[in-house]
Amino acid sequence: MASFAPYAYIQCPCTESNLPTRRLGSESPTDPLETEQEEPTFDPRAPRANYSLYPLEHLLYCEDCHQIRCPRCVIDELVACYCPNCLFEVPISTVKSEGNRCTRSCFQCPICIGPLSVSSIEAQRDGLGAEFAAYGGPYVLSCGFCNWSSDEIGIQLDKPNSIYNQLAKIRHGGKSLTNARERRKEREERSKLGYSPTIEEEGGSEDGQEKTDLNATEDFDAESQFGNLKAFYQAQLSESSPVSSLGLPGDYSYGSPGALSRIMGLYTGSSFADKKSRTKKGIMREARDAPEGLHIFSPSSDEEAVNRLRTEGWGNTVSTTQRKEQSEQNTHFLSDLRPIPYLLRTRRSKRCKTCRHILSKPESKVHSTRFRIRLVALNYIPSITIRPLQTSSSSLLRPMKPTQFLLTFKNPLFDSVKVNIATAAKTPGRFSSKVTVLCPQFEVGANTDAWEEALREGGNKGGEREKRRTKAEASEGQHQAEAGKVWERGRNWVSVVVEVIPASLRVQAPAFLKSEELQKDESPLREDEDVLEIPVFVRVEWEADPTHDDTGGLAAAGAKDKEVKEKRELAYWCVLGIGRIARD
Amino acid sequence: MSKKPPKGEYIETETGNKVSRRGQLVGTTNIILGGKSVIQAEVVIRGDLTREKQQGQGNQVAIAIGRYCIFSRACELRPPGKLYRGTFSHYPLKIADHVFVGPSSIIEAALIGNHVNIGANCVIGKFAIIKDYVRVLDGTVVPPNMVIPSFSIVAGRPAQVVGEIAEGEVDGFDLREAYRAVRN
Ligand SMILES: [Zn+2]
Ligand SMILES: [Zn+2]
Ligand SMILES: [Zn+2]
Ligand SMILES: [Zn+2]
Numbered sequence: 159m160a161s162f163a164p165y166a167y168i169q170c171p172c173t174e175s176n177l178p179t180r181r182l183g184s185e186s187p188t189d190p191l192e193t194e195q196e197e198p199t200f201d202p203r204a205p206r207a208n209y210s211l212y213p214l215e216h217l218l219y220c221e222d223c224h225q226i227r228c229p230r231c232v233i234d235e236l237v238a239c240y241c242p243n244c245l246f247e248v249p250i251s252t253v254k255s256e257g258n259r260c261t262r263s264c265f266q267c268p269i270c271i272g273p274l275s276v277s278s279i280e281a282q283r284d285g286l287g288a289e290f291a292a293y294g295g296p297y298v299l300s301c302g303f304c305n306w307s308s309d310e311i312g313i314q315l316d317k318p319n320s321i322y323n324q325l326a327k328i329r330h331g332g333k334s335l336t337n338a339r340e341r342r343k344e345r346e347e348r349s350k351l352g353y354s355p356t357i358e359e360e361g362g363s364e365d366g367q368e369k370t371d372l373n374a375t376e377d378f379d380a381e382s383q384f385g386n387l388k389a390f391y392q393a394q395l396s397e398s399s400p401v402s403s404l405g406l407p408g409d410y411s412y413g414s415p416g417a418l419s420r421i422m423g424l425y426t427g428s429s430f431a432d433k434k435s436r437t438k439k440g441i442m443r444e445a446r447d448a449p450e451g452l453h454i455f456s457p458s459s460d461e462e463a464v465n466r467l468r469t470e471g472w473g474n475t476v477s478t479t480q481r482k483e484q485s486e487q488n489t490h491f492l493s494d495l496r497p498i499p500y501l502l503r504t505r506r507s508k509r510c511k512t513c514r515h516i517l518s519k520p521e522s523k524v525h526s527t528r529f530r531i532r533l534v535a536l537n538y539i540p541s542i543t544i545r546p547l548q549t550s551s552s553s554l555l556r557p558m559k560p561t562q563f564l565l566t567f568k569n570p571l572f573d574s575v576k577v578n579i580a581t582a583a584k585t586p587g588r589f590s591s592k593v594t595v596l597c598p599q600f601e602v603g604a605n606t607d608a609w610e611e612a613l614r615e616g617g618n619k620g621g622e623r624e625k626r627r628t629k630a631e632a633s634e635g636q637h638q639a640e641a642g643k644v645w646e647r648g649r650n651w652v653s654v655v656v657e658v659i660p661a662s663l664r665v666q667a668p669a670f671l672k673s674e675e676l677q678k679d680e681s682p683l684r685e686d687e688d689v690l691e692i693p694v695f696v697r698v699e700w701e702a703d704p705t706h707d708d709t710g711g712l713a714a715a716g717a718k719d720k721e722v723k724e725k726r727e728l729a730y731w732c733v734l735g736i737g738r739i740a741r742d
Numbered sequence: 743m744s745k746k747p748p749k750g751e752y753i754e755t756e757t758g759n760k761v762s763r764r765g766q767l768v769g770t771t772n773i774i775l776g777g778k779s780v781i782q783a784e785v786v787i788r789g790d791l792t793r794e795k796q797q798g799q800g801n802q803v804a805i806a807i808g809r810y811c812i813f814s815r816a817c818e819l820r821p822p823g824k825l826y827r828g829t830f831s832h833y834p835l836k837i838a839d840h841v842f843v844g845p846s847s848i849i850e851a852a853l854i855g856n857h858v859n860i861g862a863n864c865v866i867g868k869f870a871i872i873k874d875y876v877r878v879l880d881g882t883v884v885p886p887n888m889v890i891p892s893f894s895i896v897a898g899r900p901a902q903v904v905g906e907i908a909e910g911e912v913d914g915f916d917l918r919e920a921y922r923a924v925r926n
Contacts, residue, residue, distance in 0.1 A: 214910065215908055215910035215911040216908040216910060216911070217910060218909065218910070242889065242890075242891045242894075243889050244889070245889065245891060270900055271900065272885040272888070272900040273885060273888045275887045301885070302867065302868075302885050302886035302887055303867075303885035303886070303900040304900075503891060503903075508909075518909045527856075527873075527874045527875055527892050527893070529912075532909050532912075534909050534910035535910060536910045536913065
C-alpha cells in the first residue's frame with residue numbers, strides 16, 4: 159500500500175449555508191458554546207464535502223470581508239492570453255477576431271498531443287527533429303514522442319515558419335485549400351459585381367462528389383463553414399430588420415423584430431412567423447448552398463466510411479480523445495487527423511465575489527512570475543501539520559489501539575491568536591473512531607520575530623529549532639500527554655496532542671461493537687473508507703490592528719501600541735486525514 | 743570549510759554543496775554548481791557530454807546548476823544532444839535555483855527554471871524547457887522540445903498540463919529548509 163501523507167483540508171465557509179457565515183466586525187460574535195450545539199458535525203465523507211475542501215495553499219483571504227475565499231467564491235478576471243508553447247502574448251482583441259489558438263507555428267501531435275517540431279524532410283531520415291536550420295525545405299511537422307509526421311497525411315510545408323497560415327491552405331494529401339476569409343472576400347466581390355457563384359470559381363472541391371450538386375455539398379473545413387454561416391445570417395438579419403431596436407444595423411440581439419419573429423416561428427411551428435411576417439418585406443430565408451454555409455449530408459459518405467473501415471480496419475480509427483481535439487467534426491480515421499494548434503492559456507487576476515476587491519493579481523510583465531497583489535490564506539490563518547507522537551514500525555493504524563498524534567498550529571500573523579478546536583467524540587461514518595483533543599484551547603504567539611528567520615538563512619546548521627524547544631518548554635522530560643496542557647510551544651507555533659482509537663474495519667462484528675450506520679449498512683468496505691478523517695471545528699480569535707494590514711511586513715510592528723485594537727474572529731471546519739486503519 | 747569526519751555520507755564543498763560520496767559526477771570541470779545544492783547517492787551528472795567541435799578550448803560548461811537544488815537518489819542529468827550540420831553535438835543543460843529532482847528521474851532538458859519540482863521516475867526529454875514554478879508529478883514523461891509554461895502542473899505520458907499552481911503554493915517551492923535538513 160502506498161504511503162499515507164497526513165493532510166489538513168479546510169472547508170471554505172461559502173459552501174454550507176448552515177455553517178456560520180458570520181461577517182466578523184459587522185455583527186457581534188455569537189456565543190461559541192451556543193453555536194456549537196446548533197451545528198451538525200461536518201461529515202467529510204458526504205458527497206458534497208468533496209467540493210468544498212481545500213488545502214490551505216489553495217485558499218485566498220479577503221481583507222475587507224475578513225473571510226477565507228476559495229476558488230468557488232472568487233471571480234477570475236482575464237489579464238492576458240498567451241501561447242503555452244511559444245509563450246508569446248496574444249492581445250485579447252486578437253483572440254476575439256482570430257480565435258483562441260496560437261496562430262504562429264505551435265502545434266500538438268494529433269495522435270499523442272505531444273509538441274510537434276518543424277523539421278526538414280532530409281533531417282527526418284536521420285531520425286531527429288528540429289533540424290530545420292541545417293537543411294532546406296520541404297518541411298514536415300514531426301512528433302518527438304510518438305514519431306508521427308505530417309508526411310503521413312501528405313502535408314509538407316515550404317517554409318519553416320508561420321505554419322498556421324500555411325496549414326490553413328493545405329488539405330490532406332497536399333491539395334491547396336482556399337482560406338475561409340479569402341473565399342468570403344471573393345464571394346462578396348462577386349456579389350457586388352452581380353455574379354452568381356459558379357462551380358469553376360470554387361476551388362478545393364472534394365473529390366468523389368457528383369458534379370451536379372457540387373455547389374451545395376462542397377466540403378468546407380469547419381472554420382470556413384462556420385464563417386460562411388455566420389456571414390450569411392448576419393446579412394439576413396440586417397436585411398430583414400435594417401435597423402434594430404437599438405438602432406444598430408445587423409444587431410444580433412433577440413430584441414430585433416426580425417429575430418423575435420423568427421424565434422416565435424421556431425416555437426409555434428412557423429405558423430406564427432408566417433402570419434406575422436408574411437406581410438413584411440424582408441423574410442429571412444435559410445442558407446441554401448455551400449458558400450452560404452449549407453452542408454448537405456450525402457448518403458455516399460456513409461458508404462465510403464464503411465468501406466474505409468473495411469480496408470483500413472478498426473486499428474486505424476481515432477479514439478474519442480483524439481477526435482475531441484480536432485476542429486473538424488467528421489474525423490473517423492487516423493489519416494483524417496490534422497495537427498492541433500495550441501490552445502492559448504490565460505493569466506488571471508482574482509476578485510472577491512462578495513466585495514469585488516482584488517485578491518490576486520499577477521505583474522503585468524509577460525514573463526514575470528511575481529504578483530502585484532497576493533492575499534493568500536496562508537498568511538492569515540494558522541497552518542496545521544500532523545505527525546504521529548510515537549514512531550511506529552507500521553504505517554497503518556492499529557484498530558482499537560489508542561494512538562496519539564501531534565497537531566502543530568503555526569501562526570502567520572503579527573498578533574498572537576487564541577485557537578479553539580472542537581471535535582465530535584466519534585468520527586462520522588460507518589466505522590467511527592474515537593477522538594479526544596487533549597488541549598482544545600490554547601494561544602499561539604505572534605509571528606513578530608521575522609529577523610530571526612532572516613538570520614537563520616545565513617547557513618546555520620539547524621540546531622536552532624531544538625534550542626528553542628528546550629527554552630520554550632521546561633517540562634521537556636515529560637513524555638506523557640496531559641489533558642489541558644500544550645505539548646510543545648515555540649515562537650509562533652503550538653503543538654497539542656490528539657488521541658484516537660481507530661475503529662475496527664470488520665463489517666461482521668458483534669452488534670455492540672458496531673456503529674448505528676454499520677448496523678444499517680453491512681456492505682463491504684468501500685474505497686478510502688479505511689482512511690481515518692477527523693472533522694475539526696477551528697475557531698481563531700485575535701486582536702488586529704485595523705489600520706495596518708496584517709502582512710504589511712516589519713513596519714507594522716512599530717506603531718502598534720498607539721492604535722486601537724480590533725477584535726477579529728474566524729471559524730471554519732477542517733478535516734484532518736490521520737492515516738489508514740489496518741484491517742484485522 | 744568545515745572538515746567532516748570521513749565516514750559521513752556527504753562531502754560539503756566551500757560553497758555549501760553537499761555531495762554524496764556515492765554520487766557519480768563525470769567531467770567535473772564542465773559542471774558548475776552555484777552552491778548550497780544537495781547531490782545524493784547514485785546521482786549521475788554527465789559533465790563529459792560537451793559540444794563536440796570546440797573540445798580542447800578550455801573548460802566549457804556542460805551543466806550549470808544554481809543554488810538550493812536537490813538531486814535525489816539515482817537521478818541522472820544529461821546535456822541534450824542532437825545532430826546539427828551533420829555532426830552530433832551536446833548542448834548545455836541549465837538548471838536555475840530551488841529545483842528539486844525526485845529519485846530515478848532522467849533530465850535531458852535545455853533549461854529548467856527557478857522553483858521547479860520534478861517527481862520520482864520522470865523523464866524530461868531532450869531540449870525541453872521548463873519555466874518557473876512548475877510541478878512535474880511522479881512518472882511523467884515530458885516529450886522532447888516541450889515547453890512548459892510557469893505555474894503548470896504536468897503529468898502523464900506524454901506530459902500534459904493537468905493543473906495550475908495556486909497562489910498559496912508558490913512559497914512551498916523554496917528549498918532552503920530542505921537543504922538545511924540534509925546532514926551527515
Ligand atoms: Zn468559498
Ligand atoms: Zn505559439
Ligand atoms: Zn505524437
Ligand atoms: Zn471580500
